[in-house]
Amino acid sequence: xxxxxxxxxxxxxxxxxxxxxTADFSIVLTKAQGASxxxxxxxxxxxTGTHADAPYHYNDAGAKMDEVPxxxxxxxxxxxxxxxxxxxxxxxxxxxxxxxxPRVLFKSDYxxxxxxxxxAGWPELAVETPAWLAARGVKLTGFDVPxxxxxxxKDLPIxxxxxxxxxxxxxxxxxxAVTPGxxxxxxxxxxxxxxxxxxxxxxxxxxx
Numbered sequence: 001x002x003x004x005x006x007x008x009x010x011x012x013x014x015x016x017x018x019x020x021x022t023a024d025f026s027i028v029l030t031k032a033q034g035a036s037x038x039x040x041x042x043x044x045x046x047x048t049g050t051h052a053d054a055p056y057h058y059n060d061a062g063a064k065m066d067e068v069p070x071x072x073x074x075x076x077x078x079x080x081x082x083x084x085x086x087x088x089x090x091x092x093x094x095x096x097x098x099x100x101x102p103r104v105l106f107k108s109d110y111x112x113x114x115x116x117x118x119x120a121g122w123p124e125l126a127v128e129t130p131a132w133l134a135a136r137g138v139k140l141t142g143f144d145v146p147x148x149x150x151x152x153x154k155d156l157p158i159x160x161x162x163x164x165x166x167x168x169x170x171x172x173x174x175x176x177a178v179t180p181g182x183x184x185x186x187x188x189x190x191x192x193x194x195x196x197x198x199x200x201x202x203x204x205x206x207x208x
Contacts, residue, residue: 001205001206002205002206003203003204003205003206004177004178004183004203004204004205004206005174005201005202005203006050006105006173006174006175006178006202006203006204007049007050007173007174007200007201007202007203008049008050008114008172008173008174009049010023010025010042010044010048010049010199011023011025012024012025012026014044014048014049015114015115015116015117016044016045016047016048016117017045017047017048017117017146017147018117018151020045020047020048021043021044021045021048022044023042023043023044023045023048023049024042024043024044025040025041025042025043026040026041027039027040027041028040028041044199046065046192046195046196046197046198046199047171047197048199049172049199050170050171050172050173050174050187050199050200050201050202051170051171051172051189051197051198051199051200052065052068052073052168052169052170052171052187052189052197052198052200053159053168053169053170053171053196053197054067054068054168054189054195054196054197054198055068055163055168056195056196057159057196057197058156058159058160058163059160059163062163064193064194064195064196065189065190065191065192065193065194065195065196065197065198066191066192066193066194066195068168068189070188070189070191072139072140072168073140073168073170073185073186073187073188073189073200074184074185074186074187074188075102075103075184075185076100076101076102076103076182076183076184076185077101077103077104077105077140077142077182077183077184077185077204078096078098078101078103078104078105078180078181078182078183079105079106079107079175079178079179079180079181079182079183079204080093080096080104080105080106080107080180081107081180082106082107082108082123083107083108083109085108085123086121086123086124087123087124087125087126088106088123088124088125088126088129089126089128089129090126090128090129090132093129093132093133098133098136098137098138099136099137100182101182102137102138102139102140103138103139103140103141103142103185104133104138104140104141104142105141105142105143105144105170105173105175105178105185106123106141106142106143106144107144107175107178107180108122108123108143108144108145109144109175109176110122110123110144110145111144111145111146111172114174117146118145118146119151120150120151120152121150122145122146122147122150122151123145124148124149124150124158125141125148125158125161125162127157127158127161128161129161130158130161130162130164130165130167131161131164131165133165133167134165134166134167138167139166139167139168140167140168140169140170140185141162141167141168141169141170142169142170142171142173142185142187142202143169143170143171143172143173144172144173144174144175144176145171145172146171146172147171148162148169148171170187170200170202173202178204183204183205183206184204184205184206185202185203185204186202186203186204186205187200187201187202187203188200188201
């Protein structure tokens, strides 16, 4: 059994959504300075790095982070290769059987420099794809880019299409070292009361 870490590291200067809170991590107490322990402080948006979007993020009536069942983020998953594709359509996914893998992670390898926020133009789902996935039992989608919608979108059509389909979202995964196929996903968000999202430590475990 093998674990693959698919989380992006959090640190001061972690690339963040333009205009959002800049990530800052520092050690504010140290043993070297006479404290009994080393203590760190982290300031950032909950959408920095690898994170879950709560439905409340894009729907005022949607579930907040602490209301989404934790088991949603644990279980069989399929990594699908969408490299070289700009739009992820049902036709592109038709060859895959999602019956036993209700969590789908899309590997685009679009984000090539992890130190820099990626430019606009990353792959997106076609607006009809969320309903198509839901009809096949999918309840979670994950992406290796910062958003399921394009950088300048204001009406967020794909967020809302996924919401209507009952599918939750993981964003900013790092799938660069992952071979497409079936795995077990473990990507628990924090139990953040009233939260619109949460950072996650996402890993894939190879399935026997």
